[in-house]
Every structure is written in structure tokens, then in C-alpha cells.
Amino acid sequence: MTQGELRKALQVYFIMGSPNTEQPALQVLEEAIAGGITIFQFREKGRHALKGEAKRALARGLQQLCRAHGIPFIVNDDIDLAVALDADGVHIGQEDEPVDQVRARIGNKLLGVSVHTVEEAKLAVAQGADYLGLGPVFPTGTKEDAKEVQGVSLIQKLRELGMDIPIVGIGGIHAGNAGEVVAAGADGVSVITAISQAGSPLKAAQDLLEAVNSQVRKG
Ligand SMILES: Nc1nc(C(F)(F)F)ncc1COP(=O)(O)OP(=O)(O)O
Numbered sequence: 001m002t003q004g005e006l007r008k009a010l011q012v013y014f015i016m017g018s019p020n021t022e023q024p025a026l027q028v029l030e031e032a033i034a035g036g037i038t039i040f041q042f043r044e045k046g047r048h049a050l051k052g053e054a055k056r057a058l059a060r061g062l063q064q065l066c067r068a069h070g071i072p073f074i075v076n077d078d079i080d081l082a083v084a085l086d087a088d089g090v091h092i093g094q095e096d097e098p099v100d101q102v103r104a105r106i107g108n109k110l111l112g113v114s115v116h117t118v119e120e121a122k123l124a125v126a127q128g129a130d131y132l133g134l135g136p137v138f139p140t141g142t143k144e145d146a147k148e149v150q151g152v153s154l155i156q157k158l159r160e161l162g163m164d165i166p167i168v169g170i171g172g173i174h175a176g177n178a179g180e181v182v183a184a185g186a187d188g189v190s191v192i193t194a195i196s197q198a199g200s201p202l203k204a205a206q207d208l209l210e211a212v213n214s215q216v217r218k219g
């Protein structure tokens, strides 16, 4: 995937695991894909997260849906699972396996890294990250150990410094505030609740895609 294709793929980045919805995850993803999400991350985390074979079976099912619709399938944290499934990429944070070690394990698959400071961003880029997840942009209830809410300041700062790596904002984002994130310089937005807890995941995805497309990325 070229960097330009990756920027487009980051426009509406849906993240979900079974704990994030009362509906069957496969059904929610099917609707989200129909609504226009551009990339999906399997993030099975939290008290009620599936483990072992149940987790692998769900991952395979979600991956098959993504493959059927040409949507990149990314695995959060679990590099072993990503390699076993031949996923399209992985996402790691500052507390996960080091970026350079993960890069060595996954070859040229997509590698996303969460960063919260300029220094973390520079290091991640130097170690081979393909895109950065910046946040939490707004308050979030989804991630129990989320860092301090930072608004769009870090997105703007990285663009002011001339860093052109693909960026996705995350944390408390929905169709009503997604435009602001892209206008600040992000290539797209990442959501969990805005789609997984929506009455209509299809419409939620459509509204997010429209909000993102209505903005031209600055910086
Ligand atoms: N999972 C994520 N995906 C993104 C993405 F860029 F893809 F939107 N950005 C940030 C995170 C958060 O990653 P991390 O800090 O490791 O926490 P957790 O493993 O609990 O998700």
C-alpha cells in the first residue's frame, strides 16, 4: 500500500472487540463496512475479552469480512495473533512490544503506533511506524488507562514541525467533532463507541465518512 493509499485508508478507522458491543461483533462490522469504514482494527481487550481459541475464531471471522470487502484488517497488541492470521498489520502502544522488534517480526505489514508526545512520535517514525494514533483527542470512556485528553494540539504540533507521517486521531470522536480532527491535520479518525454502540452502525459510519470528507486536511 502506498503512503497515499494509507492516508485514504485511515479516513474512518473502526476499532472493535466483543466487549464493545451488545450485538454480535460480526453483524456490527458488516454494517460498519456497508456504511463506508475504510480500515478495521480487532482490539479484544478489557474484563470480558475473549481469550485463546474463542478470540482466534472471532478474529478469523472478522478478518474474512474485511477481506471480502477489501478493508485492511489490523490486530491490536497481539503480534502472535497477527502473524498467525497473516493480518494486514498491527497496532501497538508505548507499553507494548518495542516498535523495532515488532517491525522485524511483521516485515512490511502495516505498523501503527500510539504516541502522546513529539518525542514519542519522532522515535516511532525513526523505528519504522507507517502511521501514528494520536489521542485521546476528546474524553473517552472506552480505554480505562487512557492518557490525558490533548485535543488536537499534538496533531497540529507534528504538522507544524513538518512531520508528514499518516496520522489518525482517537478518543471520544464522533460525526459531530470528526471534522475538527481532520481540519487540524489528521488524515482520518478512529472510533470505537461511535459505531459499536450506535443504533445503526451503518449510518454512524456513513456520517463519519461524510464528516471527514467535508474537511480538507491542513498542514
Ligand atoms: N489501539 C489504538 N489504535 C489507534 C489507531 F491509531 F489505530 F487508531 N490509536 C491508539 C490506540 C491505543 O493503543 P494503545 O495505547 O496500545 O492502547 P490499547 O492497546 O489499549 O488500545
Ligand SMILES: [Mg+2]
Pocket (backbone or CB within 6 Å): 076, 077, 091, 092, 093, 096
Ligand atoms: Mg496497545
